[in-house]
Amino acid sequence: MDWKIPLFKIYWDKEDIKAVEKIIRRGTFWATGPEINKFEEKIAEFSERKYCVSFNSGTSALHSILLAHNVTSGEVIVPSFTFISTSNSVVLAGAKPVFAEVESKTFGLDIEDVKKRINKKTKVIMPIHYGGMCCRDIKALKEIAEDKKILLIEDAAESIGSKIGNMKAGTFGDAAMFSFCQNKIITTGEGGAIVTNSKEIYEKLKLIRSHGRVETKIDDYFSTTKEMKYTEVGYNFRMPTMSAALCISQLNKIDNIIKMRKEKAEYYNNKLKQLKEVFLPIENEKQKHVYQMYSLKFDKKTDRNSIQEKLSEKGIMTKVYFYPVHLKKYYKKNFGYNKGDMSKTEELSEKVLTLPLYPQISKEEQEYVANNIIEYFNKR
């Protein structure tokens, strides 16, 4: 459908075109060019971790980080209030996803529910940082993981650049994943990365990513005449060089992108704070939100679907992030989940709605979105 106001638009400029054009014109190293290492160094530096490994998606990155930590059996605690990739990656690695509830403020994992679900088989807690904000209880989750001697892996797909205090998303756990899919803060169309402080995990990730092949910065497969060493079995989960070059260019403007997203979010906040039926995204001096999404939560009496319908009629695209993953066919069939199993998640999912937000959205467009929501409540 051709929306008057789409949910998101990619922010790009001439520098992005130049960066990709340079690689194309070079006519070689489209697969494993020097921009890959440069991009990884820059993401590691930005996220304040020692190592970064790039991937062709956030999903292949999550799958690989579980394999790198030998999580091929046992249980991994994940939210059901997430994109399905979080739990799919656990299944793909060979372990069992165990869904836990989320709290209602930042939609992060609920620590009391997590504690109840930990047992001898639990190997990992894998929270997400929802829509551009660190989950509120990430430090408590870290303490629980340390106490129980299990891993904490952050699915930070949506939240590069967000912070709690002076700690960035991606620095709390044993490792973290960022996604560069097209609706993220910075994007390469498709892409992902893992950051970690562990050299051992870094080396394992490189093997998993590329056929189990031992490669160095000098001796890459496409430049050498020598026979290569293959020490493991691996995938081809590599990010192409054009994407890495594009991501370097996108990363150069990340502060400006976040600043613009914040301004747009503040505009919505100011317009919509008059509605007592609406809970706005949380931001305070501790919580630095980067607004990958601008999601509202409505009170119990509000019929979210009828608001979404009204906005659709007006040409405004909105979306529900997220429908509960435990109620998707595969999880019901294979893990026996049913409606009613996770009441908090199910209730929350009926009350959230994500509005259009992107750096270049105009005041008129935002006003049109906000006025339609206000009108909906005034007319009831």
Ligand SMILES: Cc1ncc(COP(=O)(O)O)c(C=O)c1O
């Ligand atoms: C919370 C979460 N986890 C995982 C992913 C998967 O990332 P990708 O789409 O890059 O595979 C996404 C991306 O949409 C996400 O939002």
